[in-house]
Amino acid sequence: MGKTITEKIFEAHQRDVPSAHNVVLDIDVVMCHEITTPIAVNDLKARGMDRVFDPAKIKVVIDHVTPSKDTKTAIQAKILRDWARRNHINDFFDIGANGICHALFPEKGFIRPGYTVIMGDSHTCTHGAFGAFAAGVGTTDLEVGILKGVCSFRLPETMKITIAGKLGKGVYAKDVILRVIKELTVNGATDKVMEFRGPVVDGMSMESRMTVCNMAIEAGATCGVCLPDRVTAEYLWPFIQDQYQDVEAAVADFRKWHSDADAGYAAEKTFDVTGLAPQVTYGYKPDEVKDITDMAGARIDQVYMGSCTNGRIEDLRVAAEILKGRKIADHVRAILSPATPKVYSQALDEGLIRIFMEAGFCVTNPTCGACLGMSNGVLAPGEVCASTTNRNFNGRMGKGGMVHLMSPLAAAAAAVKGCITDPREML
Amino acid sequence: MKRPQPNKPNKPNKLNKLNKLNKLNKPNEPNKPYEVVMKTFGGPVLFLDRSNINTDEIIPAKYLTENTKEDLKPFILEDLKLPGFDPAVNTRGAGVIVTRANFGCGSSREHAVWVFEVNNINVVIAESFARIFRQNMFNCGMLAIELPKKDIDALFAVGPEVTVSIDMDKETLIARGTKEFTCKFTLNSFDKDLVLAGGWLAYADKKY
Numbered sequence: 140m141g142k143t144i145t146e147k148i149f150e151a152h153q154r155d156v157p158s159a160h161n162v163v164l165d166i167d168v169v170m171c172h173e174i175t176t177p178i179a180v181n182d183l184k185a186r187g188m189d190r191v192f193d194p195a196k197i198k199v200v201i202d203h204v205t206p207s208k209d210t211k212t213a214i215q216a217k218i219l220r221d222w223a224r225r226n227h228i229n230d231f232f233d234i235g236a237n238g239i240c241h242a243l244f245p246e247k248g249f250i251r252p253g254y255t256v257i258m259g260d261s262h263t264c265t266h267g268a269f270g271a272f273a274a275g276v277g278t279t280d281l282e283v284g285i286l287k288g289v290c291s292f293r294l295p296e297t298m299k300i301t302i303a304g305k306l307g308k309g310v311y312a313k314d315v316i317l318r319v320i321k322e323l324t325v326n327g328a329t330d331k332v333m334e335f336r337g338p339v340v341d342g343m344s345m346e347s348r349m350t351v352c353n354m355a356i357e358a359g360a361t362c363g364v365c366l367p368d369r370v371t372a373e374y375l376w377p378f379i380q381d382q383y384q385d386v387e388a389a390v391a392d393f394r395k396w397h398s399d400a401d402a403g404y405a406a407e408k409t410f411d412v413t414g415l416a417p418q419v420t421y422g423y424k425p426d427e428v429k430d431i432t433d434m435a436g437a438r439i440d441q442v443y444m445g446s447c448t449n450g451r452i453e454d455l456r457v458a459a460e461i462l463k464g465r466k467i468a469d470h471v472r473a474i475l476s477p478a479t480p481k482v483y484s485q486a487l488d489e490g491l492i493r494i495f496m497e498a499g500f501c502v503t504n505p506t507c508g509a510c511l512g513m514s515n516g517v518l519a520p521g522e523v524c525a526s527t528t529n530r531n532f533n534g535r536m537g538k539g540g541m542v543h544l545m546s547p548l549a550a551a552a553a554a555v556k557g558c559i560t561d562p563r564e565m566l
Numbered sequence: 567m568k569r570p571q572p573n574k575p576n577k578p579n580k581l582n583k584l585n586k587l588n589k590l591n592k593p594n595e596p597n598k599p600y601e602v603v604m605k606t607f608g609g610p611v612l613f614l615d616r617s618n619i620n621t622d623e624i625i626p627a628k629y630l631t632e633n634t635k636e637d638l639k640p641f642i643l644e645d646l647k648l649p650g651f652d653p654a655v656n657t658r659g660a661g662v663i664v665t666r667a668n669f670g671c672g673s674s675r676e677h678a679v680w681v682f683e684v685n686n687i688n689v690v691i692a693e694s695f696a697r698i699f700r701q702n703m704f705n706c707g708m709l710a711i712e713l714p715k716k717d718i719d720a721l722f723a724v725g726p727e728v729t730v731s732i733d734m735d736k737e738t739l740i741a742r743g744t745k746e747f748t749c750k751f752t753l754n755s756f757d758k759d760l761v762l763a764g765g766w767l768a769y770a771d772k773k774y
Contacts, residue, residue: 154774158756174630175675181633211631261674261698277676277702283770291766325618326668330697359671361697424618511627532622532672534645
């Protein structure tokens, strides 16, 4: 029987087989941010093991609370900063160069097809969009990753998720993944890899594929993955042009990671997205999803545009389509956090930032920001936010607050109308 | 490696103290010898009767700025809303959590495991776990025990005041309340090795 992309990556990285159900993999990229890494750093230091397995394979960013908001977050940033310096980690991104890890690191070309990637962050599954195996881990896994360059996983089963049909106007990658999570539920893919296939995925940009893979964890998946193709090669071209004669050669090489036609899957599901309406969450779990038409009229207090799910240039362009020449509703406050400095600067060049500002948005620096209620944009009890983020857990954006997850287009429409609304009517 | 006696849950002893000392992260403490021992398992049960309890409910993100595990202690399950549940009162003295499906879903924060660890809750028994939470438990040398729904139902029925003892060798647990209930559990051999080693760092440091 043939192999899936994940089985091929596992085979190429296998360091040890500690039991019939587990493997220990060599890790190509260990990514670190200031929330989950400092405790690992302190622990290594306390044990007299303050070293890293390979400084070139460790990527570090301060992104969750930046600029630091208080003494505690300043200490977290300092621990990370000092550690990166004393261990000669060159790929360290501080204020001025920092952005959300899952947008910044792909942009820097750090993720390649066939790689193994870990980070102390559940949305690490985003990087599967490049045909990599990328998994969120806890601080102990991160600590061992930093020290030894290895990580243990249960042998993965793969769910093949085929996205068929054609997306209608005003319907995007975010709507697709919300629809998939609705069907699978929040633990429908636990201990599995979600392999996204089909014509809709093939036609998606890298940004859209990242949006899809980003939310695989919300169905419990270890990783989301797309097969690396021409879109991947073109995105990565500035970083791989020394390795390949042309894009064609890269595309051909990437094919070695593709799942075989006779690969075995634990489950196969097809979603025909033709006629799919924009989607929105209504409860405190990301699988509580409705057509936006069923939620129309629900009043909102805040709009948040950003995060590792939907803070990329493509997302800003889409939202600007609705915001151009319009104002946000009187009772609404709206926040835009471009995901990276590159996104921010590109949005400036394209005139998007002006559109957001004239509509009444506050534009912040690149940061995880309001998504997890750690720094800015926190909700008061009883307040409601239309958000392009990935989690609607109770209290996520502030105690007693309610978050409705949706696409950037739908969030822009909600900002203008002051309530959840079908954005297709405004295009 | 010294192993504490099974079936004597939560008995404070020297090993436990040493273990606690080693697991703490005090940035300014001088280097200590690297020594890890297996934890003790068992004790009074805290029942959390809901599926999909997520890591934001276990430890809200605003506390992720704490730089030591001990500092998390007062915030255990702070955002969990269950009828009649008061985290400050109900978590006191507990050594074991018994809950439903998909426990620990959401963020990768190991703080969700540490907040139990510093409150001396070293065992969570559930129908199923989110992958990262489960791995974090074993990585910290703690027990995430999966049982079929009928056994979880039986555990809930033993209540309300229940104490669980765990025999690691026989992979058996005994719940004593107004009734008594005994059942087998199965640990993946690698997960068990992590628990015996006192966690993934100790295991990996020896082996890789």
